[in-house]
Amino acid sequence: MAFMATRGARAAAFTAAALGALTLTGCSADEAEPAASGASGDTGSEAPAELTAVSVQLQWLTQAQFACYYAAADQGYYEDAGLDVTIIPGAVDIVPIDVLTSGGADFAVSWVPKVLGAIEQGAAVTDVAQIFERSGTMQVAFADSGITSAADLAGKSVGSWGYGNEWELIAGMQASGVTLEDLEGGSTVQQAFDMNAFIAGDIDAAQAMTYNEYAQVLETVNPETGELYTADDLVVIDWNDEGTAMLQDAIWADSERLASDEAYAETTTAFIKGTIEGCLYAKDEPEAAADIVTAAGSTLGTSHQLWMTNEVNKLIFPSTSGVGHINEDQWDATVAMALETVNPEGATIISADPPEAAYSNEYVDAALAELAEEGVDTMGADFAPIEVTLNEGGE
Amino acid sequence: MRTARAQATLWSVVGVLGVAALWELYKAIAPDDGVTVGTVTVLPRTTDIAMPHIWDMVTRLFEPVTRAAGADVLWWAVLQAAAFSLGIAVLGWVLGVVSGMLLALLMQRWITAESAVLPWVVLSQTVPLIAIAPLVKRWGTAIHLGPFQWENWMSVAVIASYLAFFPVAVSALRGLKSPPQADTDLFHAYAAGWWTTLVRLRLPASVPYLMPALKLAAANAVVGTVVAEVSIGLGGGIGRMIIEFAATASGDPAKTWAPILGAVLIGLLSAGLVALLGRGLGRFRRGEVPA
Numbered sequence: 001m002a003f004m005a006t007r008g009a010r011a012a013a014f015t016a017a018a019l020g021a022l023t024l025t026g027c028s029a030d031e032a033e034p035a036a037s038g039a040s041g042d043t044g045s046e047a048p049a050e051l052t053a054v055s056v057q058l059q060w061l062t063q064a065q066f067a068c069y070y071a072a073a074d075q076g077y078y079e080d081a082g083l084d085v086t087i088i089p090g091a092v093d094i095v096p097i098d099v100l101t102s103g104g105a106d107f108a109v110s111w112v113p114k115v116l117g118a119i120e121q122g123a124a125v126t127d128v129a130q131i132f133e134r135s136g137t138m139q140v141a142f143a144d145s146g147i148t149s150a151a152d153l154a155g156k157s158v159g160s161w162g163y164g165n166e167w168e169l170i171a172g173m174q175a176s177g178v179t180l181e182d183l184e185g186g187s188t189v190q191q192a193f194d195m196n197a198f199i200a201g202d203i204d205a206a207q208a209m210t211y212n213e214y215a216q217v218l219e220t221v222n223p224e225t226g227e228l229y230t231a232d233d234l235v236v237i238d239w240n241d242e243g244t245a246m247l248q249d250a251i252w253a254d255s256e257r258l259a260s261d262e263a264y265a266e267t268t269t270a271f272i273k274g275t276i277e278g279c280l281y282a283k284d285e286p287e288a289a290a291d292i293v294t295a296a297g298s299t300l301g302t303s304h305q306l307w308m309t310n311e312v313n314k315l316i317f318p319s320t321s322g323v324g325h326i327n328e329d330q331w332d333a334t335v336a337m338a339l340e341t342v343n344p345e346g347a348t349i350i351s352a353d354p355p356e357a358a359y360s361n362e363y364v365d366a367a368l369a370e371l372a373e374e375g376v377d378t379m380g381a382d383f384a385p386i387e388v389t390l391n392e393g394g395e
Numbered sequence: 396m397r398t399a400r401a402q403a404t405l406w407s408v409v410g411v412l413g414v415a416a417l418w419e420l421y422k423a424i425a426p427d428d429g430v431t432v433g434t435v436t437v438l439p440r441t442t443d444i445a446m447p448h449i450w451d452m453v454t455r456l457f458e459p460v461t462r463a464a465g466a467d468v469l470w471w472a473v474l475q476a477a478a479f480s481l482g483i484a485v486l487g488w489v490l491g492v493v494s495g496m497l498l499a500l501l502m503q504r505w506i507t508a509e510s511a512v513l514p515w516v517v518l519s520q521t522v523p524l525i526a527i528a529p530l531v532k533r534w535g536t537a538i539h540l541g542p543f544q545w546e547n548w549m550s551v552a553v554i555a556s557y558l559a560f561f562p563v564a565v566s567a568l569r570g571l572k573s574p575p576q577a578d579t580d581l582f583h584a585y586a587a588g589w590w591t592t593l594v595r596l597r598l599p600a601s602v603p604y605l606m607p608a609l610k611l612a613a614a615n616a617v618v619g620t621v622v623a624e625v626s627i628g629l630g631g632g633i634g635r636m637i638i639e640f641a642a643t644a645s646g647d648p649a650k651t652w653a654p655i656l657g658a659v660l661i662g663l664l665s666a667g668l669v670a671l672l673g674r675g676l677g678r679f680r681r682g683e684v685p686a
Contacts, residue, residue, distance in 0.1 A: 061628075061639060091628020092638070093529050104536060194644030194651075196444055212642070219646030223442070294463045297630060299639045301647075302462045393647025395462050 051084035057096045057105035062089045062298045064308035067289045072278025074292040081270035112247035114164035116338045120350045124255040127359035129272045129324035132315040135245035137168050139237040141205040150176040157184040159191035159203035171244040171341040211311035219394045246334040255357045273367035276323045283313050304394025310385050317380035324364040415449045422446050447649040455649035469653050477657040480620050480632035487555025488616040495563025503571040520561050528626040547629045555619035559612040566608035570601025602679035613665040633657045
């Protein structure tokens with residue numbers, strides 16, 4: 001009982017402290033939290049002492065979107081680079097950049113436009129490697145909906161996940177002269193983590209990632225035919241084609257530590273190097289990479305996981321200037337759109353150009369140079385995606 | 396006695412089958428697109444995606460989670476996740492009950508404490524869970540006591556206790572204050588101290604108030620655990636499973652219901668545990684007072 005009483009008293013004190021602090025600071029869902037080590041899905045334990053322990057905060061659950069990292073950990077590329085990497089999966093209320101800035105992780109994976117907003121709010125972080133060169137976001141509609149371009153979205157019910165996932169959609173509509181007020185209901189519809197609302201017809205044009213939600217539709221039986229939906233049943237608005245694609249999955253590092261901590265700067269290069277090797281492995285062995293992600297704790301179906309690996313490969317390869325190198329024109333385009341795209345509250349993502357330190361090719365170029373010296377091809381010019389057949393439910 | 400128990404079991408089976416029958420009946424007679432008034436859907440859709448057949452859900456439970464080699468059969472995976480979440484919920488419940496009781500004692504002992512603390516207790520429940528969850532995780536991770544390392548599951552337990560302590564604190568306070576003046580006067584006349592009065596009079600008198608609060612706290616702890624798992628990203632439990640399986644909501648709709656059955660199971664189990672506790676306190680119960 002004594003034990004319980006102390007625990008209880010501590011909990012009570014904690015509760016009281018929580019109350020006080022919350023009332024003082026107000027409540028914000030965007031508050032950051034450091035990540036605990038030992039979270040489920042972590043990889044890389046029991047490393048020899050000479051390895052440097054680093055952690056990376058992902059932006060979502062364990063899935064093949066992050067095949068580069070899981071493959072690198074599984075295939076020993078991180079270990080070869082002298083690192084013991086802990087991969088921390090994301091969650092609904094986890095903001096990777098907040099985890100990074102509060103010291104909960106050494107690196108974070110996040111989309112560029114989301115982070116540009118955080119940088120303007122004072123987060124000192126640097127894009128040190130642009131793993132995805134292309135955008136995986138599209139807007140999907142049924143072929144008989146009459147929607148073929150962003151301009152057709154006016155008057156339609158348009159879905160979006162929000163929380164910074166909507167910027168390409170809004171930029172694309174803006175470029176076609178469609179404002180949020182033109183949409184049915186005067187704004188985008190909050191979309192859930194599944195595609196049921198789209199299939200049921202509540203949403204005319206739903207947001208979808210090429211590697212995830214688009215496949216979810218193709219894994220569903222069309223009640224009219226009794227067969228799975230096919231690509232012919234759908235039209236997609238691809239923001240890469242519309243010219244409003246923004247940079248997505250990038251590795252972010254702590255700017256201040258990069259400047260002051262030489263060991264951290266070296267670790268950054270090593271981490272990028274291992275990750276690039278992981279990406280190359282996933283390019284050459286998509287089936288094996290998909291299995292690695294599943295073994296790391298993902299419960300996605302086998303064909304869905306492979307589809308995701310293959311689609312993610314397409315976002316990386318062929319690479320224009322080596323995997324991870326931040327192409328200045330793409331960065332500038334993302335920044336320009338971030339300055340112009342008006343959100344539902346009437347504000348833009350950022351109001352001024354981001355600081356110089358917002359991105360740096362120093363570390364990724366060092367990693368690419370090391371790989372080139374080892375005779376590794378980081379361009380993947382010969383990359384050819386595989387054909388993946390999706391099964392019902394992604395099985 | 397035996398027939399009464401058999402009857403009770405029979406009726407609970409009938410209850411479960413009744414819900415299943417209602418589900419299928421509604422699915423059979425209601426239109427595919429549900430019932431809408433104007434543009435507002437008042438009754439849900441009945442398509443196989445929105446409402447899979449009961450037998451599809453049951454069959455799905457006996458198939459593996461995925462086709463990956465070594466994947467568990469679904470019911471076993473759900474059971475493991477449910478046990479994991481239940482363990483955290485029980486810990487959260489215990490933390491919540493203990494801190495709720497301590498707060499109630501504090502407020503009963505000093506009237507000033509009641510004026511000072513009670514508003515905060517009430518206010519605490521207006522703070523949304525998604526606001527406190529990341530905060531608890533951040534503060535927890537900042538704790539370093541020797542070899543002690545704050546883990547993610549501890550944050551979830553603390554969040555669960557945050558929801559669980561409220562009904563206990565409020566109801567226990569009412570219960571502790573429930574003995575009539577004549578009783579407390581009698582104890583006073585016997586020169587019984589605060590402690591004796593508490594143990595012999597106030598605590599027994601609070602039991603009828605406490606029992607419903609303990610049940611509420613159990614339900615809150617389960618909800619808190621599942622939601623906090625989703626919020627801060629703790630793997631292994633029912634909450635994470637619900638999010639993960641959402642990816643198959645349209646392609647394999649029966650699978651998405653499996654973790655929901657798991658959540659129901661935890662709810663039933665925790666209610667059962669509190670009922671067992673109530674049996675032990677049976678002699679103090681002269682009818683429960685709603686919380």
